[in-house]
Amino acid sequence: MRYHFIAIGGSAMHNLALALHQKGDTITGSDDVIFEPSRSRLKKAGLLPENEGWFSENITKDIDAVILGMHAQIDNPELAKAQELGIPIYSYPEFLYEQAKNKTRVVIGGSHGKTTITSMILHVMDYCGREVDYMVGAQLEGFDTMVKITDDNDFMILEGDEYLSSPIDRRPKFHLYKPNIALLSGIAWDHINVFPTFEDYTRQFEIFVDTIVHGGIIVYNEEDKEVKRIVEASENTIKRNNYTTPPYSIQGGMTLLETPEGEVPVEIFGAHNMNNLAGAKWICQHMGIDEADFYDAIASFKGASKRLELIAAKNNSVIFKDFAHAPSKVKATTKAVKQQYDDKKLIACLELHTYSSLNSDFIGEYEGALDEADLAVVFYSPKAVAIKRLSNLDEKDIKNAFARKDLKVFTDPETFYQFLQSQNLNDTSLLLMSSGNYGGIEQEDFIELIN
Template sequence: MTKKYHFIAIGGAVMHNLALSMAAKGYQVTGSDDEIYEPSRTRLEKAGILPKEKGWYPDKIHSGLDGIILGMHARIDNPELQKAKELNIPVFSFPEFIYEQSQDKKRVVISGSHGKTSITSMILHVLKYHQMDFDYLVGAQIEGFDLMVKLSNAPVIIIEGDEYLTSPLDRRPKFFHYHHDILLMSGIAWDHFNVFPTFDFYKEQFEKLVDLTPESGYFIYCSEDEHVKKLGQKVKGKIDNLIPYKAHPYKINDGVTYLLIDSGEISINVFGEHNLQNLQGALEICLSLGLSKEQFYQAIQEFKGAAKRQEVLAKSENSILYRDFAHAPSKLEATVNAVKNQFPERKLIAVQELHTYSSLNKDFVHNYANTFDKADLAVIYLNPKAVSLKKLEIMDEETLRDAFQRNDLKLFTNIDQLKVFLESQDYLNTNLLLMSSGNYDDMDLSQLKTKINQNK
């Protein structure tokens, strides 16, 4: 008999991908949400599972359902959730459901404050290249993969393990629920200030995660991160397979990064010290799954990166426009440094949209000190609407200059003014880097792209 599942808050990025994956697997899927944006709307509509109307409808909840999948966006007093509880229908958070569907698989969890999506994407690319059978959960759209989630009868699942809260009913990090066999940890740098008010509390979540590793399991960790290195030393003798890693040996020549390998050197499309760490971590995971180094190197040469990670939007012989998801301090610094080190002779204009609760909070923003140092021109975009929605106080230029430790920092609070400013710049021997977990209020980039593409 076909199993029936209802999604509360079906429109979310990962939630709608899970819904599509389950519909493709043959489950009967329904859902609700109070707002569904693109591309979720079109993709759900095409699959025939877009809710007919916006809002919450308790009459969609009935005893014939095998389970409810609850999105983080739903509130605890959601009427559909209340009805499900009254009818004693099993309610799964997203990560609980992923575990429920993968209990018989080898579970690989990629964790850390930064690099999770890139490492997961690299692993998926290599496994797919060698036609291996695997399931996955990743936090971004990846070239060559239709969905961000796949659940099948594959023997292994690769999971991007997010430390953010599980659901309105469960205020613990998502990554506790996956019960990993193999754990990778890339680094720990304070994030999500709104739910982890101190760095010690934030670090503690990762410590607990490492403690969940089975004795016969794997803990693969970046030894170049001081906090993760301490966790590795702490569990020495308690876990059979303890594998530290650091950045893969490489060189840069004329703006191209080459991996230095036993048989010589190979060019790759990604760059930056942090990405060479990510690459080495992905290599260690692939080795733990039975692939050889040769197989990894063969596949990784064709890896182009995950969406919004050093994504090239426009390019000429002497100028590149990059878009990057960087938003937390460690991510911003790593991305700025990577672009500058890759093209040291070019001027770098780096723009950061402060979009998250942490970045917009004057009690947290000092954590961004010196993250912009390698940029020749440092620009901040701040949307007053985003600040008021998060019920915070808007910061002025002086506060931000002090926080970032950049006296020449430029602040824009109007997207049209920022657009005019960026379009007025000379991009001869200049790279432009746009960083945010938001979208710059859908700023039209067409003129900027044309200017950079035609730059001579």
């Protein structure tokens, strides 16, 4: 088959392009800007567009289908040409469903934890020698791409994102997968630009539960009251399996999970990750992995990229980076690091980078999110606020939102970095939470702080 990707440079899009290329399909693509690591990975595979931009002549009648990414605009000339020629156009999730419609589809949904849970499941499957197709939102150790599609595997594991599918398909991605087996980890209001009220947002999860095929299975976090309400109120004829955070202890900086097999040391930590692990165990059992094998496998799981990822450790100090940006994620991650390293000073640095986090109508949701930190720091770029066409925020707004008078607020990357340089980082946990890069500060610069 021949596929053309409009907006091939996206994180998910370029991984799908690579997966189809490895499968033997012919791939072309276009984009107006392509960043690393997408650029290098596409170039290595011979898939990097010769010129950046959109060109209607890229669309010809011999293309079997066009895959349209969210980065493209609705008036994209290549999209218009494909529509004119009557070429099938798929959003990313639509295409994945087409590839998986004859497989057992396992979809992991939730406002938080879905990437980690999907990654845990894939790690266990790999450890146990089980071949599965998949799509996950983070790079994993031992996996070449974030997407795998075959003709032979029975299962496809999909991270179920609730954001929109494409410029011409405004449905949330996870509404399109029609799972046989599904999981809901938690619900906390996000994507305020698309779902302006909490009720709008939670409605998407109600629809998701109703899309599970009749006779299918939903595994759900009973400790989340919204998840519990939605799953138990659904009239869909599905089996329901609830889970809660399993017992665990922390001894000498090591987390020990209590299991029927005895205490199992695990690489990951934090109550939220123990809760994620419980959900992953249920899913793996439904996929044929017995409990003992699950515990053997999960002990070596080190986490997904940018999910509580240890990037440096020296002189009794540690630096972690995490993708956390939504209030519930920030609170859970900060608490996890403080509990794991309770003998160290915790400096927690959060970059407000997303549309929701920079919105004055939403920012009050962060109240108390950084309370576990000994020193709490917030960075944001006024330029990012202007680009998103939001009303200005000032230091007072930020401090009031977090309800923390001693909060340090920075808007200039250099000043923020100089502040960190001025701190005594001995016996310290430095936690960096961002979906951006603090105005251009490289990871190596942060590592230098303790070298």
